[in-house]
Amino acid sequence: MTLTAFTLLLPTPHPCVLAIPLFSGKVAAGFPSPADDYVEKTLDLNELLVQKPAATFFVRAQGESMLGVGIHPNDILVVDRSIEAVPGKIVICALNGELTVKRLTRDNEQWQLKAENPNYPDIVIHEELDMVIWGVVTNVIHAL
Amino acid sequence: MQTLIALVDCNNFYVSCERVFRPDLIGKPVAVLSNNDGCVVSRSKEVKDLGIKMGVPVFQIQQLINQHQITLFSSNYTLYADMSSRVMSTLEAFAPSMEVYSIDEAFLDLTGVCHQDSIAYGDLIRKTVVRATGIPVCVGMGPTKTLAKLANFAAKKWCKTGGVLDLSDLVRREKLMRIVPVSEVWGIGSRTTLKLKQLGIHSVWDLATQSSQRIQKQFNIVVAKTVLELNGISCFQLEEISANKQQIVCSRSFGRRLTGYKDLFEAVAEFCSRAAEKLRKQHSVTGCMSIFIRTSPFNSQEPQYQRSATIKLNTATQDTRTLITAANRLLKEIFRAGYSYQKCGVQLSQIHSESIPSQFDLFDFADNDLPTENRPLMATVDQINRRFPKAISIAATGFEQSWQPKSERISPRYTTDWQDLVCVK
Numbered sequence: 001m002t003l004t005a006f007t008l009l010l011p012t013p014h015p016c017v018l019a020i021p022l023f024s025g026k027v028a029a030g031f032p033s034p035a036d037d038y039v040e041k042t043l044d045l046n047e048l049l050v051q052k053p054a055a056t057f058f059v060r061a062q063g064e065s066m067l068g069v070g071i072h073p074n075d076i077l078v079v080d081r082s083i084e085a086v087p088g089k090i091v092i093c094a095l096n097g098e099l100t101v102k103r104l105t106r107d108n109e110q111w112q113l114k115a116e117n118p119n120y121p122d123i124v125i126h127e128e129l130d131m132v133i134w135g136v137v138t139n140v141i142h143a144l
Numbered sequence: 145m146q147t148l149i150a151l152v153d154c155n156n157f158y159v160s161c162e163r164v165f166r167p168d169l170i171g172k173p174v175a176v177l178s179n180n181d182g183c184v185v186s187r188s189k190e191v192k193d194l195g196i197k198m199g200v201p202v203f204q205i206q207q208l209i210n211q212h213q214i215t216l217f218s219s220n221y222t223l224y225a226d227m228s229s230r231v232m233s234t235l236e237a238f239a240p241s242m243e244v245y246s247i248d249e250a251f252l253d254l255t256g257v258c259h260q261d262s263i264a265y266g267d268l269i270r271k272t273v274v275r276a277t278g279i280p281v282c283v284g285m286g287p288t289k290t291l292a293k294l295a296n297f298a299a300k301k302w303c304k305t306g307g308v309l310d311l312s313d314l315v316r317r318e319k320l321m322r323i324v325p326v327s328e329v330w331g332i333g334s335r336t337t338l339k340l341k342q343l344g345i346h347s348v349w350d351l352a353t354q355s356s357q358r359i360q361k362q363f364n365i366v367v368a369k370t371v372l373e374l375n376g377i378s379c380f381q382l383e384e385i386s387a388n389k390q391q392i393v394c395s396r397s398f399g400r401r402l403t404g405y406k407d408l409f410e411a412v413a414e415f416c417s418r419a420a421e422k423l424r425k426q427h428s429v430t431g432c433m434s435i436f437i438r439t440s441p442f443n444s445q446e447p448q449y450q451r452s453a454t455i456k457l458n459t460a461t462q463d464t465r466t467l468i469t470a471a472n473r474l475l476k477e478i479f480r481a482g483y484s485y486q487k488c489g490v491q492l493s494q495i496h497s498e499s500i501p502s503q504f505d506l507f508d509f510a511d512n513d514l515p516t517e518n519r520p521l522m523a524t525v526d527q528i529n530r531r532f533p534k535a536i537s538i539a540a541t542g543f544e545q546s547w548q549p550k551s552e553r554i555s556p557r558y559t560t561d562w563q564d565l566v567c568v569k
Contacts, residue, residue, distance in 0.1 A: 053233070054230040054233040054276055061568060062567045081277065081278065082272075094167030099568040100569045134278075
């Protein structure tokens with residue numbers, strides 16, 4: 001370095017104000033907590049319920065056709081669209097344009113949408129039926 | 145290694161977003177309307193097939209709407225923004241670098257990612273996105289952004305492509321260029337198209353075979369670069385980081401015509417708040433503000449009036465109160481009683497980073513003694529509003545906001561509000 005630059009120091013036109021949160025915790029007057037070194041992150045339900053955020057949608061259940069697997073009216077279902085709908089999965093599908101939740105099954109090459117409630121009939125999937133899989137239900141959120 | 149750029153573009157994006165939650169509308173004519181339910185901004189294939197053009201005012205097609213039972217939606221930007229971020233984050237997994245180009249399209253750099261079978265890779269992208277999000281997309285590929293964009297246009301237009309097309313192959317490229325009009329090339333606007341036609345340049349091929357030097361002389365550097373890009377020579381790089389906006393505009397049509405100063409000022413003040421919020425979000429300050437007001441251009445019976453005014457701010461600011469005070473002054477200058485105003489807007493320019501110290505102009509003892517800016521106060525307001533939307537506003541923006549635009553056909557906020565979840569039986 002042959003040239004030393006001069007730095008002209010001027011007072012800032014907007015003095016910085018340090019914001020101090022009102023409740024910043026207890027004042028540490030004594031010994032530091034022995035647990036300080038063991039502090040880890042808190043538990044986040046998203047981590048448990050949502051594997052693929054971009055493909056995960058929440059929908060609300062109506063009716064009692066799936067009571068047998070613990071889906072009650074007004075429950076929130078966690079739906080992952082990226083999971084493949086294989087036989088045995090609880091799926092959301094658009095049946096003749098209407099969204100419905102049922103169990104997808106296959107017995108002897110026959111695909112069916114089964115309710116988990118004996119009062120509801122099974123739906124046999126045939127060619128004329130307008131049925132599109134919408135996603136796979138991974139969890140039920142049920143308020144008690 | 146041969147460069148390979150892909151442009152992934154969502155099909156009829158707003159309509160597709162609505163259909164994800166309304167599967168009963170698949171295969172039926174659906175259109176989404178602009179702010180204030182004025183014009184058509186997104187059309188399903190069925191609506192396009194009826195000959196309804198983009199941007200057409202609703203009142204001009206009322207008969208077709210009734211006759212074909214077209215389902216109309218007001219724009220639900222909350223839903224579209226959420227669905228867009230789902231599409232974009234799904235795409236991220238497919239390429240080491242990506243440029244989100246707009247709400248419904250992104251460029252992906254696939255160089256070295258899929259040199260074997262680009263079509264199969266494009267197909268995988270399509271299938272993954274539609275399965276994860278429900279949004280159908282088309283994938284266009286080529287050695288440059290301009291060619292990727294052209295490939296995407298062709299993939300959308302010709303369904304036998306299966307929604308995926310790669311223009312790396314020279315023979316296929318020429319074949320396509322010969323049948324596509326030059327107006328479809330990325331960046332070639334209507335005025336340039338007109339001038340090109342006068343020179344006998346009609347197809348994309350006509351343009352691609354021009355000398356870029358000659359084109360630069362007759363047009364400009366951008367058109368010349370486009371010629372090179374059409375020949376596979378990359379001139380436009382992927383822009384991964386979105387640059388801060390150099391201009392912020394907030395404008396809207398009103399739900400009803402406004403005649404009084406008070407109502408109009410409320411709307412202007414609200415747009416100042418929104419614009420200032422955007423400004424602070426990108427950590428910038430503005431040195432210049434314009435506002436405009438106008439009557440409806442569609443109603444030729446009424447007296448027409450349209451004015452704008454600009455103020456240069458002595459000190460660059462990001463304070464809502466400064467902007468509202470300045471806007472009040474501007475509005476007083478251009479407001480005339482006796483007109484039915486339909487739209488107003490606020491535009492901020494001379495935007496730069498807030499970390500650059502304000503330039504005080506020694507010789508500008510101007511008349512604008514505006515409230516001094518208070519950054520901590522504004523930061524606090526933003527913080528509170530992020531947690532409790534619209535909790536704090538400047539009183540000048542009004543409480544009733546009767547001027548808010550119409551959105552009578554808006555769909556629920558399926559993905560962002562617990563009260564609005566879609567129901568399944």
